[in-house]
Amino acid sequence: MLHIANLHVSVADQTILDGLDLDVPSGEVHAIMGPNGSGKTTLSNVLSGRDGYHITGTVTFDGVDLLPLTPEDRASAGVFLAFQHPVEIPGVGNMYFLRTAVNSVRAHRGLPELGAGEFLGVAKEHMARLAMDPAFLSRSVNAGFSGGEKKRNEILQMSLLEPRLAILDETDSGLDIDALRVVAQGIERLRSPDRSMLIITHHTQLLDDVRPDRVHVLQGGRIVRSGGPELAHELEAAGYENLPSEVSV
Amino acid sequence: MNVALATSEIPTGRDELWRYTPVDEIRARIERSVNASHIGPVSVTRPLIDALTGTNRPRLVFVNGFHAADLSDLADLPAGVRCGISDPLHADDTDDADDPVVADVALVAIAEGVRLDAPIHVVHVAVPDPLTEHCVLSLPRTVIEVGEAAHLVVVETYCGLDGSMLPTLSNTSTTIRLGDRARLAHYRVQTESTTATHVGHTRIEQGADSVFQMTSVTLGGDIARNAVEVHLDAAGSRTELAGISMTSGSQRHDTVVTVDHAASQCSSSQRFAGVVDDHGRGSFNGEIIVRPGTTATDAHQSSRNIVLDANAEADARPWLRILADDVRCTHGATVGRLDDEALHYLRSRGIALPQARAMLIDAFVRDITDAIPHDSVRSHVAALVGAAAAAPIPVEPHR
Ligand SMILES: Nc1ncnc2c1ncn2[C@@H]1O[C@H](COP(=O)(O)OP(=O)(O)OP(=O)(O)O)[C@@H](O)[C@H]1O
Ligand SMILES: [Mg+2]
Numbered sequence: 001m002l003h004i005a006n007l008h009v010s011v012a013d014q015t016i017l018d019g020l021d022l023d024v025p026s027g028e029v030h031a032i033m034g035p036n037g038s039g040k041t042t043l044s045n046v047l048s049g050r051d052g053y054h055i056t057g058t059v060t061f062d063g064v065d066l067l068p069l070t071p072e073d074r075a076s077a078g079v080f081l082a083f084q085h086p087v088e089i090p091g092v093g094n095m096y097f098l099r100t101a102v103n104s105v106r107a108h109r110g111l112p113e114l115g116a117g118e119f120l121g122v123a124k125e126h127m128a129r130l131a132m133d134p135a136f137l138s139r140s141v142n143a144g145f146s147g148g149e150k151k152r153n154e155i156l157q158m159s160l161l162e163p164r165l166a167i168l169d170e171t172d173s174g175l176d177i178d179a180l181r182v183v184a185q186g187i188e189r190l191r192s193p194d195r196s197m198l199i200i201t202h203h204t205q206l207l208d209d210v211r212p213d214r215v216h217v218l219q220g221g222r223i224v225r226s227g228g229p230e231l232a233h234e235l236e237a238a239g240y241e242n243l244p245s246e247v248s249v
Numbered sequence: 250m251n252v253a254l255a256t257s258e259i260p261t262g263r264d265e266l267w268r269y270t271p272v273d274e275i276r277a278r279i280e281r282s283v284n285a286s287h288i289g290p291v292s293v294t295r296p297l298i299d300a301l302t303g304t305n306r307p308r309l310v311f312v313n314g315f316h317a318a319d320l321s322d323l324a325d326l327p328a329g330v331r332c333g334i335s336d337p338l339h340a341d342d343t344d345d346a347d348d349p350v351v352a353d354v355a356l357v358a359i360a361e362g363v364r365l366d367a368p369i370h371v372v373h374v375a376v377p378d379p380l381t382e383h384c385v386l387s388l389p390r391t392v393i394e395v396g397e398a399a400h401l402v403v404v405e406t407y408c409g410l411d412g413s414m415l416p417t418l419s420n421t422s423t424t425i426r427l428g429d430r431a432r433l434a435h436y437r438v439q440t441e442s443t444t445a446t447h448v449g450h451t452r453i454e455q456g457a458d459s460v461f462q463m464t465s466v467t468l469g470g471d472i473a474r475n476a477v478e479v480h481l482d483a484a485g486s487r488t489e490l491a492g493i494s495m496t497s498g499s500q501r502h503d504t505v506v507t508v509d510h511a512a513s514q515c516s517s518s519q520r521f522a523g524v525v526d527d528h529g530r531g532s533f534n535g536e537i538i539v540r541p542g543t544t545a546t547d548a549h550q551s552s553r554n555i556v557l558d559a560n561a562e563a564d565a566r567p568w569l570r571i572l573a574d575d576v577r578c579t580h581g582a583t584v585g586r587l588d589d590e591a592l593h594y595l596r597s598r599g600i601a602l603p604q605a606r607a608m609l610i611d612a613f614v615r616d617i618t619d620a621i622p623h624d625s626v627r628s629h630v631a632a633l634v635g636a637a638a639a640a641p642i643p644v645e646p647h648r
Binding site for chain 2: 048049070072074083096104105108140161
C-alpha cells in the first residue's frame with residue numbers, strides 16, 4: 001500500500017531523512033520508534049504533503065505517486081495524519097470543521113454530503129465511543145484543548161474520515177491511562193485488511209495494546225532496524241545507543 | 250428640523266488623517282465626474298434592493314443621494330420615531346450648476362425615552378449612468394438623532410449594482426447625535442461595486458452617559474475611505490468601535506478613526522481587523538486624543554491585519570495624543586500572514602485550499618462578526634464576510 005524508497009528530505013541544506021526505505025503492506029500496522037530529532041515527524045509531514053521541504057526519492061500509495069499531490073488530494077485518497085502537535089485554530093468551529101472535512105472527503109468518494117443534523121448524529125456516535133464530551137463540537141478547533149483532548153480530537157477525525165492509511169505521530173504521548181485505552185480501541189476498530197497504519201511512538205504501552213505487525217527504528221535519517229513487536233521491548237531495555245546497527249528490512 | 254451637516258472636505262495640503270488615502274487620484278476622479286441627477290435610474294427596483302440589502306423593514310432608500318420613496322418602506326413605525334428626509338442646508342446656495350449638490354438628507358430621529366429594538370435601515374445605492382458612462386458623483390447625507398435616554402439601532406448600507414463596470418463616486422456624510430443616557434447601535438456596511446470610489450465620513454457627538462456602538466464593514470469600492478470621528482464632549486459616555494475591511498483585486502481601503510476625549514470619565518474602544526489580498530492595500534489610521542483637564546479616561550485601540558498575498562500591503566498607525574494624566578490607554582497594531590500550519594492542518598483533512606483559506610480568513614474577523622448583538626444584522630454581515638473570504642485566490646501573473 002505505502003511504498004517509500006530512497007527518500008531524502010532536507011530543510012535549508014540540513015539533511016533530515018537520508019535514504020529512507022519503508023514498505024507498509026495493506027492491512028498491516030507498523031510502528032516507528034527512534035530518538036528525538038531523528039526525523040519521524042518530518043516523515044509524517046512529508047507524507048501529509050506539508051510544504052517547505054526539499055524532497056527526492058519515491059513515495060507511492062497504491063501505486064500512485066504521492067509526492068505531486070496536494071495535501072487535500074492525499075486526504076481524499078485516504079491518507080490521514082494524526083499530528084504530534086495538533087494546531088489550534090481559534091474562530092473555526094470544531095463542528096463546522098469536522099463536517100467540512102468529512103463532506104470534502106465524501107464528495108471525493110462520490111458519496112452524498114451529510115447535512116448538519118445528520119452529521120451531528122454521526123459525530124456524537126463517534127464521540128461517545130471515544131468518551132468525548134459533545135461540548136467539544138461547539139468550541140473552536142483544538143483551541144484551549146488540553147494535550148490529551150487534542151489527541152482525542154485527532155482520533156475522532158480519524159474515525160470520522162475512515163482513512164486507508166493512518167499515520168499517528170505520537171498520538172499516545174501525554175495521554176492518561178483511560179485515554180490511552182480509548183485511543184488503542186479507536187485504532188483497533190479501524191484495523192482492517194484494506195487499511196494500513198503507521199504508529200510513531202516512544203512508548204511500548206500502546207504497542208502492547210495494538211500489537212503492530214512490524215516495528216522499525218528510525219535513526220540517522222533512515223530505517224536502521226526492523227523486527228516484530230518484540231523489538232519495541234528490546235529497545236526499551238537497551239536504548240537506541242546500544243542498538244546493534246544491523247539493517248534488516 | 251435644522252441640521253448642521255458634517256463635511257467631508259478633501260484636503261488640499263498635507264493632512265495626517267489622509268496620509269494613506271490617494272487624495273490626488275480622488276480629486277482627479279471628482280474632476281471627471283458629473284453630478285447625479287434627480288431622474289433616478291429605472292434599473293433600481295424593489296427586488297433589487299431586497300437582493301442587495303435583505304428584505305428588512307423599516308427602510309429608507311436613496312439612489313445617488315435622492316430619496317426613493319417607492320423603494321422605501323416606513324409602515325408601522327412606532328410613535329416617537331421619525332424617519333424620512335430633511336431639508337438640506339447647502340442646496341441652492343450657489344448658482345454654479347457644476348457644483349455638487351446635496352440632494353435629500355436622510356433623517357432618523359427617536360424621541361426622548363423611546364426605545365426601539367428593531368433596526369432601521371438607511372440604504373444608499375450608487376448607480377452609474379449607462380448613457381454617458383461618466384462617473385456619477387453623489388453626496389449621500391444621513392442624520393441620526395437619538396433623544397435623551399432613547400435606544401435605537403440603525404443599519405446604514407452603501408451599495409452599488411453588482412458587477413457594474415461603470416464608475417460612481419460617493420462622498421458621504423453621516424452626522425449622529427446622542428442625547429444624555431441615549432444608546433445607539435450603528436452599523437455601516439459598504440458593498441459598492443469595485444469600480445466605485447467611496448469617501449465616507451461619520452461624525453458622532455455623544456451626550457453624558459450615552460453609549461455608542463458601531464460596527465463598520467468595508468468590502469466594496471475601488472478606493473474606499475471610512476472615516477469615523479467621535480466626540481466625547483460630556484462626562485460618562487462610552488463608545489465602542491469595531492470594523493472589518495477586506496480588499497482584493499486592486500482595491501484600496503482606508504479606515505480612519507478619531508476618538509476625541511474632551512470630557513472626563515469617558516471610555517472608548519476600537520477593534521479593527523483588516524484583510525488584504527491580491528494587489529489590495531489596506532490601512533488603519535487610529536487617533537486617540539485625550540484633552541487636558543480630563544480625568545478617568547479609558548481608551549483602547551487594536552488593529553489586526555493579515556496580508557494574504559505578496560503583492561498586497563497593510564499599514565496600521567496608532568496616533569496617540571494624550572494630554573492628561575489620569576488615563577488608561579492601550580493600543581496594539583499587528584500585521585501578519587495566514588497561519589501556514591493551520592492552513593496545512595485543514596487541507597490535510599481534505600478541505601481544498603480555497604475553502605481552507607476562506608475558513609481562516611473568516612476566523613480572523615470572527616470575533617467582530619460574532620460580537621454583533623442583532624441577529625439579523627449578524628447573519629447578514631457574516632454572509633457578506635464569508636462570501637468575501639471565499640473570493641477566488643489570485644493567480645500570478647496578475648490579470
Ligand atoms: N523546518 C525545519 N527547519 C530546521 N530544522 C528542522 C525543521 N524541521 C525539522 N528540523 C530538524 O530535523 C530534525 C528532525 O525533526 P523531527 O521533528 O522530524 O524529529 P522527530 O523524530 O519527530 O523528534 P521527536 O521524537 O522529538 O518528536 C530535528 O533536528 C529538527 O530540529
Ligand atoms: Mg516528532
